[in-house]
Amino acid sequence: MLGLEFPPINELLRWQDIFPTFNKIALIAVAAALIGIVLFLIASRRDPMVAPTGVRNLAEVTIDFIEESVVMQTLGKSGLKWTPFLLSLFIFIFLCNIPGVIPIIQMPATARIAIPLSLALLVWVIYIGTGIKHQGLAYFGHLLWPPGVPTALKPLVGIIEFISTILVTPFSLTVRLMANMLAGHILLVTFSLLTTALFRAQTSQLFLVPMSILPFGMLIFLTAFEILVAFLQAYIFAILAAVYINNSTVGHAEDH
Amino acid sequence: MEAFSALVAQTQAQDPADLKNIAAASGAGMAYGLAAIGPGIGIGYLVGKSVEAMARQPEAAGMVRTTMFLGIAFTEALALIGFVVFILLKFA
Numbered sequence: 001m002l003g004l005e006f007p008p009i010n011e012l013l014r015w016q017d018i019f020p021t022f023n024k025i026a027l028i029a030v031a032a033a034l035i036g037i038v039l040f041l042i043a044s045r046r047d048p049m050v051a052p053t054g055v056r057n058l059a060e061v062t063i064d065f066i067e068e069s070v071v072m073q074t075l076g077k078s079g080l081k082w083t084p085f086l087l088s089l090f091i092f093i094f095l096c097n098i099p100g101v102i103p104i105i106q107m108p109a110t111a112r113i114a115i116p117l118s119l120a121l122l123v124w125v126i127y128i129g130t131g132i133k134h135q136g137l138a139y140f141g142h143l144l145w146p147p148g149v150p151t152a153l154k155p156l157v158g159i160i161e162f163i164s165t166i167l168v169t170p171f172s173l174t175v176r177l178m179a180n181m182l183a184g185h186i187l188l189v190t191f192s193l194l195t196t197a198l199f200r201a202q203t204s205q206l207f208l209v210p211m212s213i214l215p216f217g218m219l220i221f222l223t224a225f226e227i228l229v230a231f232l233q234a235y236i237f238a239i240l241a242a243v244y245i246n247n248s249t250v251g252h253a254e255d256h
Numbered sequence: 257m258e259a260f261s262a263l264v265a266q267t268q269a270q271d272p273a274d275l276k277n278i279a280a281a282s283g284a285g286m287a288y289g290l291a292a293i294g295p296g297i298g299i300g301y302l303v304g305k306s307v308e309a310m311a312r313q314p315e316a317a318g319m320v321r322t323t324m325f326l327g328i329a330f331t332e333a334l335a336l337i338g339f340v341v342f343i344l345l346k347f348a
Contacts, residue, residue, distance in 0.1 A: 008347070009343070009346075009347040068318075069318070069321075069322060073318070073319065073322040074322070172330075172333045175333065175336055175337060175340060176329060176332070176333050176336055179336035179337075179339050179340050180336060182339075182343070183336070183339055232325075235325070236325060236326075236328075236329045239322065239325065239326065239329075240326070240329060243326065
């Protein structure tokens with residue numbers, strides 16, 4: 001009807017294996033991990049007495065950002081030992097997200113569920129482990145029944161707390177990251193398709209072909225927006241991990 | 257939903273696969289549209305209130321911003337689950 005065919009979703013998200021069990025997504029994830037490690041190794045090699053330049057500047061700004069706006073805001077001063085973990089989470093997720101807007105690569109590795117799910121399960125294991133370490137087995141009691149719950153309400157509150165802390169938390173962490181990146185990817189695909197379809201339109205109407213500048217402008221804007229989303233999702237994942245860890249160290253969770 | 261069934265009846269598609277596609281497409285659009293209403297209102301209200309708070313007390317801006325992002329993350333999850341349902345209905 002419109003001369004516009006939206007490709008099936010497998011065409012957008014499935015990639016040929018480069019060699020068995022290793023495709024583009026895995027390549028991006030490995031590259032993200034390596035780039036993060038190498039950048040910080042280079043930064044750590046510099047002499048700490050001279051003024052920082054280049055890579056070290058970048059590393060210091062990132063660490064500062066994580067300390068100031070993730071750790072200090074949620075875990076407080078005693079939580080500064082969590083900085084390395086949250087920093088690596090942030091860097092890895094950001095470097096997995098950002099290929100979504102890099103020309104030629106154009107695929108966020110986190111748009112497939114595998115990476116977000118593994119990261120969410122990692123965070124899940126860590127915050128339950130922290131809870132057990134800090135409060136012993138009483139952690140599960142606090143987790144099910146926050147202090148001050150009337151006895152009559154205990155069964156109900158227990159079920160709700162169990163579902164929200166044990167089941168919903170990793171699910172929502174996963175889906176938040178995956179769906180955001182997937183939505184961004186599909187949005188970019190849609191506007192590229194619109195641009196090419198209008199540009200190649202076989203029509204006698206004079207103004208139809210130049211109109212392709214409109215979806216193209218939107219595409220540029222959305223690309224800039226996706227850079228923001230890539231950063232914001234990495235930030236939100238790190239900050240939520242910090243909040244969950246804080247909840248299991250302090251005692252009870254107030255929000256989910 | 258009546259409008260949809262009328263629409264389906266109008267297109268002279270007899271092929272069950274076509275009918276299924278039409279139903280899936282309209283259902284998916286409706287699912288996402290409905291799922292976007294609540295979080296849209298919620299995030300608008302949340303950010304508006306946060307801006308108000310930051311304007312009243314600029315020295316607390318950092319704390320308000322962190323809490324705002326947390327709130328946005330929790331609110332937005334609903335819209336994103338709607339989006340996942342959209343993908344499942346449309347493509348699965």
